Amino acid sequence: MRASDKAYAALREDIIEWRLGPGTVLAEVEQSERLGISRTPLREALSRLTAEGLTTAAGGRGVVVTDISLADIDELFELRETLEGRAAALAAERGDAAMFEQLRSELLRAPELIGAHDPARHDYYGLVGRLDDAIDAAISNSYLAQAMRSLRVHLVRVRRLAADDAERLTAAAAEHAAIAEAIAAGNAKLAEAATTLHLHRSLSHVKATHSPTKEHHG
Incomplete structure (x- = not known):
């Protein structure tokens, strides 16, 4: 390297x-x-x-x-909804149903990982990462996939701002499972709607648990 x-x-x-x-x-x-x-x-x-x-x-x-303010978070999620909603719809039209059905099954078992300590939670985040990768591959659009990868860098920072509690992660796992289920069913509208719902709840959680001590005032 x-x-x-x-x-x-x-x-x-x-x-x-x-x-x-x-x-x-x-x-x-x-x-x-x-x-x-x-x-x-x-x-x-x-x-x-x-x-x-x-x-x-x-x-x-x-x-x-650079800083990440609540205003930045709003803007990131506006873009995220546009990109990820469209990507989920395209994945439903173009993706391998069996792969997304397998991911749905694993996501439904994710609460077993979330309730455990950090190493197991990393397994959960890895599973969510696999769903992201599967969607990126299924959409067959390198420009859209690259835009989402660039956005995810900032979203990881945002996630660290919020309390990583088991209750929210368990709910998020169910939301991800619903996205995977809609894609596996080939239902583009449902996949987009499931993504929009997940992002709305994620944004609400980040705002509710945002830690002002991590913001830079200067």
Whole structure:
């Protein structure tokens, strides 16, 4: 792996997981020493992060980690509803019914994972990731799939803002199962409606549990 790719992956994960919070200045000397690389590949990594919207230039201060406000969350979910609703409908028209039926069965058993500790919850998030990947593959539209992948980077940050409680995750698993069921049935309108309902409930949960302590005021 190239030095710039390694730096990009490390910094991206630190930002998404809130180890580098909003407003954090990513000084070139400090970050190049921390990551054990020279400043040229670090600049390449920072440019990619800025292109994704995870960092931004801040005048003489250099590059800083961007904030996520409640207004940003509203805008992200507006876009998410447009993209994911359409993707679910296309997957219902073009996808492999047997694959989505299998995912539905696994999602219905997801509460067993959610009630457990962190390692099992990672299995649950992995299952949701497989549903996302299956939809991306089924729609046969590389532009739409790429747009959704770019959006999901920010959605992971948003998810970390909300309380990751078992009650909401259990409800979300049922909502994901309903999406998979509608796609397996080839019902585009139902798949889109199930996606819209899931996103509405997710947004309501994020807003209800949003932690102001993680917002950058400055």
